[in-house]
Amino acid sequence: MTITCSDRECHVFWAQVDASHSILWPLLDDGERERARGYKHTPDRARFVLGRGLAKLAVAQIADVEPESVRLTATCRHCGGPHGRPEVDTLDGRMRLSITHSGTRVGVAVTWDIECGLDIEQVALRGGGPPRNALSPTERTVLDAIPQDEQVGAFIRTWTRKEAVLKATGDGLMLSPADLTMSLPWQPARLDTWVNRPLPHTPVHLHDLDVGPHYRASLATLNVPVTVVEHDADICWLSEMTAPL
Numbered sequence: 001m002t003i004t005c006s007d008r009e010c011h012v013f014w015a016q017v018d019a020s021h022s023i024l025w026p027l028l029d030d031g032e033r034e035r036a037r038g039y040k041h042t043p044d045r046a047r048f049v050l051g052r053g054l055a056k057l058a059v060a061q062i063a064d065v066e067p068e069s070v071r072l073t074a075t076c077r078h079c080g081g082p083h084g085r086p087e088v089d090t091l092d093g094r095m096r097l098s099i100t101h102s103g104t105r106v107g108v109a110v111t112w113d114i115e116c117g118l119d120i121e122q123v124a125l126r127g128g129g130p131p132r133n134a135l136s137p138t139e140r141t142v143l144d145a146i147p148q149d150e151q152v153g154a155f156i157r158t159w160t161r162k163e164a165v166l167k168a169t170g171d172g173l174m175l176s177p178a179d180l181t182m183s184l185p186w187q188p189a190r191l192d193t194w195v196n197r198p199l200p201h202t203p204v205h206l207h208d209l210d211v212g213p214h215y216r217a218s219l220a221t222l223n224v225p226v227t228v229v230e231h232d233a234d235i236c237w238l239s240e241m242t243a244p245l
């Protein structure tokens, strides 16, 4: 099955971590296998393998190539090293990807050369309340005015928007998320202000994605507003892949 992705679309593939992630191991290259072996905790390894495998399956479906031939590359925006925002060069052009993991969920966003950032987070916090130092002064005031039992959900909503933007630019958490002020958690997703923002100031387009009550997810693209097309990869491929093996 080939998936058509137009140059104004972003396809987002969601999958659930379970034992079937090991079936994707043959798709990983040597560096990815080394990284996977480095994870001490099985759930972390499972999320990583699923993220990389899912990314390759997604690219293969859109670019109509074999998943085994897909190589994810990255160039760090800060040090130039081979890590950070993933991309794939194909005969038909460059594909941009964003991979995200949280809890039992893994997501991959794919575009034809539109910088994108995808983030999913479980609505849960380790330790005390929301880490206020991730919020701008305006966002802290908003959070304080929200009933306490709604604060975690509101914080996570704001957080996934920030991280989606920072992943789209390739900065990640090398920049302070507190420098970004997002729209109110219950309003449509928007980047309102960004102090100390490095150049270039490319337009940011944001979407909140519906991933059920226990998670929040956001997608950012730079320059180009996109139509988001979501896929449940558990049903599409992973079960199909397990069948013949």
Ligand SMILES: CC(C)(COP(=O)(O)OP(=O)(O)OC[C@H]1O[C@@H](n2cnc3c(N)ncnc32)[C@H](O)[C@@H]1OP(=O)(O)O)[C@@H](O)C(=O)NCCC(=O)NCCS
Residues within 6 Å of the ligand: 048, 051, 052, 076, 078, 079, 081, 083, 084, 085, 086, 098, 099, 100, 101, 102, 118, 119, 120, 163, 166, 167, 168, 169, 170, 171, 172, 173, 174
């Ligand atoms: C990217 C980052 C925000 C992700 O945080 P997270 O919520 O824990 O993780 P997520 O599951 O949502 O995302 C992980 C994916 O983000 C991607 N990623 C890593 N760095 C990224 C960056 N700078 N920009 C965009 N995406 C990045 C990777 O594809 C990674 O998946 P992988 O483990 O398969 O390689 C955070 O880890 C970060 O800022 N890392 C980069 C820090 C950095 O640049 N250090 C090097 C300086 S030289």
